[in-house]
Amino acid sequence: MVDRRTFTTLLAGAIAAPTASFAQNSAARNVFYSAVGPELTLHSVDVDNAALVKQGTVSTLANIQYAWPHPSKRYLYVVSSNGGPGSAGVAGDKHLANAFKIDPATGALTPHGGTLTLPSRPIHASVDISGQYLLTAYNDPSGLTVHRINADGTLGDRVNQPEALDTGKFAHQIRVTPDNSRVILVTRGNNAPTDNPVDPGSIKIFGFKDGVLTNLAAIQPGDGMHFGPRHLDFHPTQPWVYVSVESQNKLYVYKRDAATGLSREPLFIKDTLSDPASKLRQAAGPIHVSPDGRFVYLTNRAWWLTDFEGKQVFAGGENSVAVFAIDQTTGEPTLIQNADGHANYLRTFGIDPGGRLLVAASVWPMPMREGKDITTLPAAIVMYRVSGDGKLAFVRKYEIDAAVRKQQFWAGMVTLA
Template identity: 75%
Template sequence: MVDRRTFTTLLAAAIADPAVSFGKTMANKNIFYSSVGPELTPYSVDVEKAELSKQAAVSTPANIQYAWPHPSKKYLYVVSSSGGPAAGDVSGSVHAANAFAIDPATGALKPHGDTIKLATRPIHACVDHSGRYLLIAYNNPSSLSVHRINADGTIGDQVEQPNKLDTGIFAHQIRATPDNKRVILITRGNNAPSDNPADPGSIKVFTFKDGVLANLAAISPGDGMHFGPRHLDFHLTKPWMFVSIESQNQLAVFKLDDKTGLSRDPLFVKNTLADPASKLRQAAGPIHVSPDGRFVYLTNRAWWTTEVEGKKVFAGGENSIAVFAINQTTGEPTLVQNADGHGNYLRTFNIDPSGKLLIAAPLWTMAMRDGSTVSAGLVLYRIAGDGKLTFVRKYDIDANEKKQQFWAGLVTLA
């Protein structure tokens, strides 16, 4: 954790350095949190001006993997690990979950309760809609855990799971369905070319009651060998679930079902690239449905390198935000834009509740063939009435292969 001296230094730097301070005003209570390595930094968001104002950072036991707010918006739950790609050590030895209290006026974070030690690297976490349980997904070995959230917002005991759960290969995201009766675990598998073993991907669906899970369904179109799901999001009013299919650069739409959990096959599958015929290696990324349910956004990512004159540089590919309009009768998405990502590897992004502003967070700085670099940062776009994005500005951030901007997200304060 950050001690008083470090906290004071960070705060003074944010006040003194205009390049760090970004915006100067806080016009509302939207806070964008960005993690770089183990540090988590809040930025107040002025939606109308599309400006950010940086606040003092806090620290976690290891590199931050994901974070999720409590439904009350009073607490933020953060999982961290010394394992993963940034560490150069797949396994790692430090794995933790922490609760932070959110200042209702500023969004500043304060440690809340004890650090909870975890057995392996957590890759995703969320809070169920009742606010009583913290759900955590682990990628290797692929698994999950459920932890009680105490009445005061601190993390409590782990819930024992009496049933043997099918957790697939390479879990990547865990979410509770809108009715809170089911939990969905996205298991990515491994079917990227050449550098990974071939393993099937699947969507695992569990019943969920009082923190206890039971197997309900496993969705693997075909044999799952050409199905690499990464993230999902739900339509707010319709029974539709939108899934980014990572290694195929596709968007799939499934129907939620009260009895079976999910349709066995997608209702629609769409390509996400501006040039679907491109032979360059690509990967679809995170996904979010707009607050009004009219559009769905996901990223296309390319980050592989090639060697030029003894230096590793970007090999090429599409880093963009794909914008789809959603047919409100059928759920069919139609691609309407591929907006330039203004950065390499857009691993996370979020949309403000008014649906006017989208903020994307490139993972790291990348060297280019022409000798230039494309920096990591926070990229701000205005969202038009037709869902399309217009780039406004980018705030550069110091992030690299070893110290990555691995997670970022927006919270509207209570």
């Protein structure tokens, strides 16, 4: 098996998938944005017919890493870099943040204000509840920044942080708590079975006031050497926080705590794989609680390769969307489904606000062994209908023209203002 950086080298010659036909008409008010390399494509969402309507594309100056809408839904903030995955693993020298104005009628994006230069490759970004600050996480070196958002939605100056902040190893996500009083930095570390070197993972909690952060707590089991958290999401009405633990394929549940941000110990720990005893390397992915708080969804991903007659092919493993039902009294999640991913490496996904549709995006094509032959599983946008019991039913997928050096690295759902 190989690591992610070796994967980009081995797969450099993979055949890009053909672009599928998209639906032609929709009156839906939801939009879905998909980023492939530096290009960000708008699709309106027809929830009733579980279809996408491809509308248009804008570009940034580097490969898009993540994006986050302003609370007003009038602006979208995009961070990009020419480093990291898709660039042969090099650090890069162009790391940027841009604001786009969202057309409230169509979702079309137009550049809004100037481009900010960031210190290193951004891996995640979000906006605080008040809409006054853009928070950005960086994986190498692990860190964070806070930038002001001006009254007109443009990006402003970086906020000076007078205190030296504990930003751990390999930051992967930055979020503000629903009361806007705490910032949570999820630091994955490097502690999967084949990681070298090995670093601890942790969830770092900071006080947050006027854009300034103060060290508050570090939440982790033991020394964090067997804890690789990736992303978290908040229950919409209860104080429960759901954390996908990438390196161990677990779902941890914490309770929000006024003193430390999160409870020191998890309320529950659950397996995310359909076969937790599998010896194949796996990685839990992004996580979202349903809009009504009844279910939590996260992806399981496998992208490692093995040799087949001198060529590299998929080594096997589970690419799926895990579905958990949430006990509304205790917050306990119960695994009720592992829906087939129908593509490789579902890195991002979104749920429409009505909770009727889940749309996931895979990163790249994957060479697959079929008997003595090798075929290519294309990158795709995968659409599922969400039933009343929270389970997913596959509807269709749109093949995407992506490749190792032009990855579909972020996608997300936004409802228009």
